[in-house]
Structure formats: C-alpha cells, structure tokens
Amino acid sequence: MDERGLYFSLEALLGFAVLVLVLLSTKPAEAPDLKPLYLLQKQHDLLVVWVGQGIPSLPEMESDFRRVFPGFSGRIGFNDEFVAVGEPASNAFTESIYYAAPSGALGRLSITLYD
Numbered sequence: 001m002d003e004r005g006l007y008f009s010l011e012a013l014l015g016f017a018v019l020v021l022v023l024l025s026t027k028p029a030e031a032p033d034l035k036p037l038y039l040l041q042k043q044h045d046l047l048v049v050w051v052g053q054g055i056p057s058l059p060e061m062e063s064d065f066r067r068v069f070p071g072f073s074g075r076i077g078f079n080d081e082f083v084a085v086g087e088p089a090s091n092a093f094t095e096s097i098y099y100a101a102p103s104g105a106l107g108r109l110s111i112t113l114y115d
Contacts, residue, residue, distance in 0.1 A: 040093055040095055042068060042069070043093065046111065047095060047109050047110075050109060051097060055099075055109070061078070061083065062085055065085050065111065072113055072114065072115070073087050073088065073089065074086065074111060074113045074114055075112040075114075076111055077096075077108070077111075078107075078109055079108055086114070087114075090114075093112070093113045094111070095113075096111075097109050
C-alpha cells in the first residue's frame with residue numbers, strides 16, 4: 001500500500017469534516033421584519049390619495065384612517081389641526097406629505113400611526 005495515498009486520503013477526509021462542521025455551525029440569516037415598511041407605505045399611499053382626490057374633511061380622513069388601519073390608533077395632521085384616533089402609544093410611525101393648495105399656499109398632511 002502506498003503511504004502517500006493514505007496520508008492524502010486522511011488529509012482530504014479531515015478537510016471535508018472541517019468543511020462540514022463549519023457549514024453546519026453557521027446560523028442562517030433571519031428574515032428582516034418588514035411590518036414597519038409596510039405600514040409606512042400604506043400611510044404614504046393614503047396621503048397621496050387624499051392629495052390626489054382633493055383634501056377631504058377631517059371626519060372623512062378619520063373614517064379613511066380607521067378603514068385602512070383597523071386596530072391601530074394614530075393621529076391625523078392637516079396643517080396645524082390634529083385629530084387623534086384612539087390612544088397614543090410609545091412606538092410611532094409618522095409619514096408627511098406637502099402639497100400646493102389651489103390658493104398657492106403650501107399645505108401639510110401627516111399621519112402618525114401608533115403600534
């Protein structure tokens with residue numbers, strides 16, 4: 001029996017065992033939590049709809065908020081007026097949009113969502 005071949009086989013087996021141990025010891029990456037991104041996108045979409053279809057009244061905005069975000073509380077801001085929807089919480093996501101009013105003035109809409 002050729003000793004060089006035996007040493008080569010043992011070295012290859014040991015290398016393969018180390019490779020398998022390294023691959024088995026790595027932890028797979030955890031999936032990121034996309035819920036905050038999803039909520040921000042929904043907030044932005046609702047703001048774009050409000051501006052695109054004409055600014056509704058605050059009660060209509062509150063109704064739309066409750067329909068789009070059932071089970072969430074938040075706050076709707078229209079220039080300097082605010083309407084609270086439910087109770088505030090510690091974790092908040094805020095999205096704002098600026099628009100040009102027909103009078104030429106700059107207006108601001110914002111939605112704060114409490115999680």
